[in-house]
Amino acid sequence: MAGVVWLASYPKSGNTWVRLLLANLLSGKNQAVDINQIAVNACNIVNRLHVEELTLIDTNLLSKEETYPLRPLLADFIAEQAAAENKDVFVKLHDAYFRLHDGTPLTGKTAARALYFVRDPRDVAVSLSFHCGFSIDTAIDRLLSADTRMGGKLGTERGQLPQPLLDWSNHVRSWTRQNDVPIHVCRYEDLRADTAEVFSRILGFLQIGASQETVEQAVSFADFTELQQQEAEKGFRERQAISTAPFFRSGRVCEWVDALTPEQAAAIVAAHGEVMAEFGYL
Amino acid sequence: MTQELPGYLVCGLSVGTALPLPGMLRFIPVTSSPDVKICRATVPESLDGADYVGPTWTVAGQRFLLNLPGIARMLVADGREISVQPAPGVKESDVVPFVLSTGFAAILHQRGVLALHAATVAWKGRAIGLCGPTGTGKSTLAAALCRSGGSFVGDDIAAVRFDKAGVPMVVPDGRQHRLWADAVDHLGLGQLQGAAVRERMQKFHVTPSGYEAGGEPRPTPLAVVLLLRTREPIEPPAPPKITRLDLTDAAPLLREEVFRGVLAQRMARDAELFGQIATLLGGTRVFLLERTLGLEQLPATVAAVTKLMEMPA
Incomplete structure (x- = not known):
């Protein structure tokens, strides 16, 4: 089944890593894919310049609300193209599964499948604070606020359209409880614990045939040490200028135990305990 | 009798417009047969005989349709005419920046400039x-x-x-x-x-x-x-x-x-x-x-x- 596959997650939940696993698997090469040229059939539908090229509309002239109705049009356009060309197109997304006033999903109606990655929000808080160069308390505020958005910055070649995230629990629920797009949910922690097995299950969902050997090769090419080494040598284009650490920083599971104060951890559990329990984090 | 419209000069073309164009440098004397005419009109949602359909726009020969969701629809035809239909409640002046950018791009491409x-x-x-x-x-x-x-x-x-x-x-x-x-x-x-x-x-x-x-x-x-x-x-x-x-x-x-x-x-x-x-x-x-x-x-x-x-x- 060809078409658009959403790679959806709250930020810092393993999305880029899975793209690298897919890129290494699909490259068919005997060496690791360059992290700055993730040549998996991909399409960025939030970059302002790319959106302007596709829509012929300068999105810097639009208010945040005016950009939202462009999103389903873009998503459906890309899905139709992928189906017409009979290929899978993987699109990374951080938006919540959000609906416009008329009920249209922000991500349109025609995607073939969605992979959703979920990670312990206490570890997300730690990772987010390094990635965005702000304190852990600010990161926790973002996880707790229903109004959190990514992007929205005007101008510059890296400017992105605003992307509504909602709060962490509602981000998770918005995707895992929607019935429009067949979805496969994957915990970051499981992917860390047994990458080859969990990645094989992802491939099964995507109906991508791959031998055990090729899966293991992709896993080793996208190994954290390899990614860190590549980033140390030549940088990573998806790292933000404001980050206070490399993009591929630690990847550790349960880092929050050392990095959060008991009060900080408790604040996250108080707000998100129900969904955390649902995914085995409590 | 041709209706006379206020005019401007855009990329060397005289433009008669039913929409005021804030941000333009200079009025030119009112002209009865401008190179390009901008008017308010009902604009179709799609075009017959499309050569290409993008996410927000359609090309059909010398016609170009742009859909600005929630803002306006715009039809540009034959390098001569831009028809604009603002969405309900949207001010004309809020549509003009798109007319002057993508609208005129279509005019210039239709004219081979x-x-x-x-x-x-x-x-x-x-x-x-x-x-x-x-x-x-x-x-x-x-x-x-x-x-x-x-x-x-x-x-x-x-x-x-x-x-x-x-x-x-x-x-x-x-x-x-x-x-x-x-x-x-x-x-x-x-x-x-x-x-x-x-x-x-x-x-x-x-x-x-x-x-x-x-x-x-x-x-x-x-x-x-x-x-x-x-x-x-x-x-x-x-x-x-x-x-x-x-x-x-x-x-x-x-x-x-x-x-x-x-x-x-x-x-x-x-x-x-x-x-x-x-x-x-x-x-x-x-x-x-x-x-x-x-x-x-x-x-x-x-x-x-x-x-x-x-x-x-």
Whole structure:
């Protein structure tokens, strides 16, 4: 089944890593894919310049609300193209599964499948604070606020359209409880614990045939040490200028135990305990 | 009897318009048969006989339909007419920026004109085109060059026409500067600031300095094109770097700077543009200008550009 596959997650939940696993698997090469040229059939539908090229509309002239109705049009356009060309197109997304006033999903109606990655929000808080160069308390505020958005910055070649995230629990629920797009949910922690097995299950969902050997090769090419080494040598284009650490920083599971104060951890559990329990984090 | 409309000059075309066009430099005498007419009309949701259907737009021969969801629909036909239907409750003035950009891009492509996405400034009678994607500081650099002795030609669309001797002339787009509030402050242009480009937006129309004193933009030989490239910010910022491009490098890069170049491609203009760019390169030198973004870096960039323009061709 060809078409658009959403790679959806709250930020810092393993999305880029899975793209690298897919890129290494699909490259068919005997060496690791360059992290700055993730040549998996991909399409960025939030970059302002790319959106302007596709829509012929300068999105810097639009208010945040005016950009939202462009999103389903873009998503459906890309899905139709992928189906017409009979290929899978993987699109990374951080938006919540959000609906416009008329009920249209922000991500349109025609995607073939969605992979959703979920990670312990206490570890997300730690990772987010390094990635965005702000304190852990600010990161926790973002996880707790229903109004959190990514992007929205005007101008510059890296400017992105605003992307509504909602709060962490509602981000998770918005995707895992929607019935429009067949979805496969994957915990970051499981992917860390047994990458080859969990990645094989992802491939099964995507109906991508791959031998055990090729899966293991992709896993080793996208190994954290390899990614860190590549980033140390030549940088990573998806790292933000404001980050206070490399993009591929630690990847550790349960880092929050050392990095959060008991009060900080408790604040996250108080707000998100129900969904955390649902995914085995409590 | 033809209805008479207020008029403007845009990229060398006389324009009669039922919509006021804020941010344009100058009224021209009312004309009864303008080159281009802008009117309010009911615009269809789709076009028959489509050659290409994009996410928000359709090309069907010499007709172009643009859907701005929640804002307006616009139909551009035969290089002569732009019909606009604002969405309910949307002010005409909030639609105008799209008419002047994508609407006029369609007009120029339908007329077979070479149009670059560039701000243009004249320096001692020779024009510099500052090309680059949206948001890379074209307008701000143009305004800064005008503060340092340049004279304003155009803000966003550099339509190129070749005179009888084959000299590429850039024709003013008829607009004022459009600058973000911080650039207006930085350049000390507050006195010349006009209305916001769209309601509630921090980007403003700004009359070019020297305009009131008779500095009317006029067609100017396009001597130099600078392709703006953004450097990664490092400390301390690297100085601006200007590199001459040879013809084989310049030609494909200039094609990327054609305003709404994807539309041109879908209108099957590639071969025609290839020829026009080749002709342009007969009279215009092309350089890469790599610089760090940011208002504090502007003086160094202005100095580098003026030094280039002072050098003999």
